Amino acid sequence: MKYFFIALFFLSTLGFISCDTKDDEKYADYIVAKPLTISKEDFKNGVTVLPPKFIEESGKIYAYESFIFINDTYQGVHVIDNKDPKNPKRIAYIKIPGNVDISVKGNYLFADSLSDLVVIDFSNLANIHVVNRLEGVLRNNGVWPVADFYEYDDIDYENEIVLGWETVSEPRLISEYEERFSSGGEIFDMVSNNAAVGQGGSLARFKIVNDYLYAVDSHTINVFDISNLENPKDLEDVYAGFDIETIFNRNQYLFLGSKSGMYIYDISSPSTPQFVSEFQHGTACDPVVVDDKYAYVTLRGGNSCGATESGLFVIDIQDIKNPILLKSYAMEEPYGLGLKDNLIFVCEGKAGLKVYDKTDVENLEALNHFENIVTFDVIPLENSLLMIGDGVLYQYQYQERSIALLSTLSL
Numbered sequence: 001m002k003y004f005f006i007a008l009f010f011l012s013t014l015g016f017i018s019c020d021t022k023d024d025e026k027y028a029d030y031i032v033a034k035p036l037t038i039s040k041e042d043f044k045n046g047v048t049v050l051p052p053k054f055i056e057e058s059g060k061i062y063a064y065e066s067f068i069f070i071n072d073t074y075q076g077v078h079v080i081d082n083k084d085p086k087n088p089k090r091i092a093y094i095k096i097p098g099n100v101d102i103s104v105k106g107n108y109l110f111a112d113s114l115s116d117l118v119v120i121d122f123s124n125l126a127n128i129h130v131v132n133r134l135e136g137v138l139r140n141n142g143v144w145p146v147a148d149f150y151e152y153d154d155i156d157y158e159n160e161i162v163l164g165w166e167t168v169s170e171p172r173l174i175s176e177y178e179e180r181f182s183s184g185g186e187i188f189d190m191v192s193n194n195a196a197v198g199q200g201g202s203l204a205r206f207k208i209v210n211d212y213l214y215a216v217d218s219h220t221i222n223v224f225d226i227s228n229l230e231n232p233k234d235l236e237d238v239y240a241g242f243d244i245e246t247i248f249n250r251n252q253y254l255f256l257g258s259k260s261g262m263y264i265y266d267i268s269s270p271s272t273p274q275f276v277s278e279f280q281h282g283t284a285c286d287p288v289v290v291d292d293k294y295a296y297v298t299l300r301g302g303n304s305c306g307a308t309e310s311g312l313f314v315i316d317i318q319d320i321k322n323p324i325l326l327k328s329y330a331m332e333e334p335y336g337l338g339l340k341d342n343l344i345f346v347c348e349g350k351a352g353l354k355v356y357d358k359t360d361v362e363n364l365e366a367l368n369h370f371e372n373i374v375t376f377d378v379i380p381l382e383n384s385l386l387m388i389g390d391g392v393l394y395q396y397q398y399q400e401r402s403i404a405l406l407s408t409l410s411l
Contacts, residue, residue: 027171033147034168036074037160038097046097047118049128052078052090055411061388063379064104064198070388070411074098074164077111078411079122085384085395088409094120094128098163103206103213106195108229110206110213112138114161117215119230137234138215138222148177195229201377201388202287202336207247207254212270216244216256221265221273238273240265250290253320257288262297264320279315279323287377289339293318294326294361296344298334310334312346314361327362336377338385340398343367345385347375353387353394355402367402 038046055078059071068080068088076095082088098114107123108131119132147167155162197208207214211227221240225233243259254273256263261280265273279295288297295315312329333349344356344364353375355368374390385396385403391411396403 026173026175028174028177029169030148030172030177031167032149032151032170032172033165034151035155035165036163037155038163039159040161043097043114043161043163046095047113047120047130047133048095050093050095053093055391058376058388058391058411060101060201060203061377061379061386061393062102062104062198062200062204063381063386065196068386068393069102069104069109069198070393071099071102073100077102077109079125080393080409082395086407088393088395088407090409091125092128094122098161101200101204101206101215103200103204103208104198105208105226106197106229108226110208110224110226110232112206112215114163115139117224117232117234119232121230131230132232134232134234137224139217139220139237148172199379199381201379202248202257202289202338203246203377205245205247207249209249209254209267210270212267214247214249214254214267214273216240216247218242218244220244221247221254221256223271223273225271235271238265240273240275241278246287248288248290250292253290255288255290255295257297262288262295262315262323264317264323277321277323279325287336289337290317291339295323296337296339298331298337298346300331300334300349312337312344312364329364335375338378338380340380340385343380343398343401343403345378345380345387345403347377347387349376350374353378357401370405 055072056075057073059073062069066083068082070078072078076093076099079092080088081091096111096113099111102109102111109120109122111118115136115138117134117137118130121131122128205216213224213226215222221238223235225235240256241258241263244256246257248255252266252268254265254267261278263278264276266276267273288295295317297313299311310331312331313325314327316324316326332351335347335349338345342357342359344358346354348354352373353370357365357367376388379386387394393409393411395406397406
C-alpha cells in the first residue's frame with residue numbers, strides 16, 4: 001500500500017509539471033513599452049532648477065564655453081562646470097519634463113519639452129530661470145520606442161501627458177502577439193548678433209545658425225527666428241522627408257540624417273531652407289558630419305532601424321547637387337561620430353571608441369581603439385574631445401595623430 005501511494009503521488013506531480021510545461025509553451029518573451037507619465041499641471045510648471053544629482057539615463061551632450069550640458073533622457077539637463085577639463089564638476093540640474101535636445105546662444109538655453117520650446121536664461125547661475133515657453137511649436141516631437149506591446153490603454157489623457165517610454169522584457173501570450181499584428185495592429189514610428197553659440201554632437205536634432213534655430217522632427221525642419229533671444233518667433237515649417245533623426249550644419253547647408261538617407265538643404269535664405277539634393281541608402285540609423293569635401297555617415301544595423309549590417313559611409317559632396325558614395329567601411333555598432341582636422345572619431349557602442357586618420361578618405365588608417373567602454377556620441381572641441389558613454393563623461397586631449405584620456409566623470 002505504501003508503494004501505491006508513492007506511485008500515485010509521483011504520477012500526480014508529473015501531471016502538474018506536464019500541465020505547467022504545456023502552459024509555458026503558450027508564452028514567449030516580448031519587449032513591452034510602458035509609458036512614463038506626468039500630470040498636465042506638473043508638466044506645465046515642471047521646469048525647475050535643482051541641486052546636482054546622479055543621472056538616470058544619459059542622453060545627448062552639448063558644449064558651450066566652459067559648460068557641458070548632458071541630457072537625462074525625457075527628464076532634464078545636467079550642467080557641468082568644465083573650466084578645468086581635468087576636474088569637471090556638476091553644478092546644477094535643470095528639470096525639463098520631456099526633454100531630449102538643447103541648443104545654446106548667448107547664455108540662453110533652448111530646450112524641447114515634448115512639443116513645447118522652452119527658453120531658459122542661465123547668465124546668472126544663482127538664478128537660472130525660464131523666460132519664455134512656446135507651446136505646441138515642435139510637431140511630431142514624441143519618440144516612440146520599437147516594442148512588441150505598448151501599454152497605453154490606461155493613460156488618463158484628460159489629466160496626464162506621456163513624457164517618454166521605458167522598455168522591459170516580459171512573457172506574453174504568443175497568440176496575443178500574433179493576433180495584434182496579423183490583424184494590422186498599431187505600430188508606431190514616430191542680421192546676426194554676435195552672441196556665442198554652443199556645439200552639439202552628431203546625434204543632435206537642434207542646430208543654431210546665426211539668428212535661427214533649426215529643430216528637426218521625423219518629417220519637418222521647424223524654423224525659429226531667435227534674433228531676440230528671449231522671444232523666438234515660430235516661422236513656417238519646412239517638410240523635409242521621412243524618419244529624420246539628426247541635423248548638422250556646414251557653411252550655407254544643413255545636412256539631415258534620416259533612416260533612409262541624407263538630405264541637403266540650402267539656408268542662404270535662412271528663414272526658408274531649400275532642398276538641394278539627397279543621398280539614399282538602405283534603412284538604418286544615420287547621423288552625419290561633414291567637412292569641406294565629404295560627408296561621413298554611420299549606419300547602425302541589427303536593430304529597429306532596419307539594416308542588417310553596420311558601416312561608415314564616405315560621401316563625396318564636392319558637387320553638392322549630386323552626392324556620390326565614395327567608400328564604405330564595415331563597423332560593429334556605430335552611433336555618433338565627429339571630425340577634428342584629419343581625425344575621425346566613431347562611437348561604436350559597446351565596442352568602444354575608434355580613431356581614424358582621414359588624410360586619404362579612401363584608405364582610412366586606424367590609429368586607436370579604446371575598448372571596454374560604452375560610447376554614444378562625441379563633440380570635438382578646439383582643445384579637447386568630449387564623449388558621452390553609459391553614464392560616464394570622458395574627455396580626451398589631442399595628440400599629434402591620436403588622443404589620450406584626460407578625465408572621466410561618473411554621472
